[in-house]
Amino acid sequence: QVQLAQSGAEVKKPGASVKVSCKASGFTFTSDDIEWVRQATGQGPEWMGWMNLNSGKTYYVQKFQGRVSMTRDTSTTTAYMELSSLRAEDTAVYYCARYRPEIRNGFDIWGQGTMVTVSS
């Protein structure tokens, strides 16, 4: 079964960092990209960037550059997204999603989401 399983909810203080994991199973890990999307309560999704799981190449939305880092561990088929210098407005559900650049069929598989709460 093709799926992405994310790590559990996090509560962080302003200025801290958070690292969310996304474990892939059921497909060839290095064939695709992993996209990261966040969604604040009651808002539409906000795209943060992507990582190619084969090369490790990344692209970050300018808004997050300098604060976000996307990495992967091919031995455990796990992708990671780390966001630093957290502020209250970073409170959101963070999703990983699969994108297949050879097929270009949108984000076809999503993780279940990780709630990140930033509060003093």
Added chain:
Amino acid sequence: EIVLTQSPGTLSLSPGERATLSCRASQSVSSNYLAWYQQKPGQAPRLLIYGASSRAADIPDRFSGSGSGTDFTLTISRVETEDFAVYYCHQYGYSRDTFGQGTKLEIK
């Protein structure tokens, strides 16, 4: 950045009625790389349509997508009770992805 504007914000329909959701882009969407997603409370988005008009795997044929350039439409031919949710459009493929703000489909 391409801004996607969805309308209406809320659509109130009865089961069995036809739903028409609109997504307008501020500039032409490259190669019609436009997707639609359904999201229910507490769940991740689910891919319905990609490439403006192709149905994703296991999506019922009452869902259809159309449009090109800057104007796109998601149509649900006969709404069923499980279709009441929020729908988002998304333009992708060239590292400048954006999402619309959503249309809520609610029971009338």
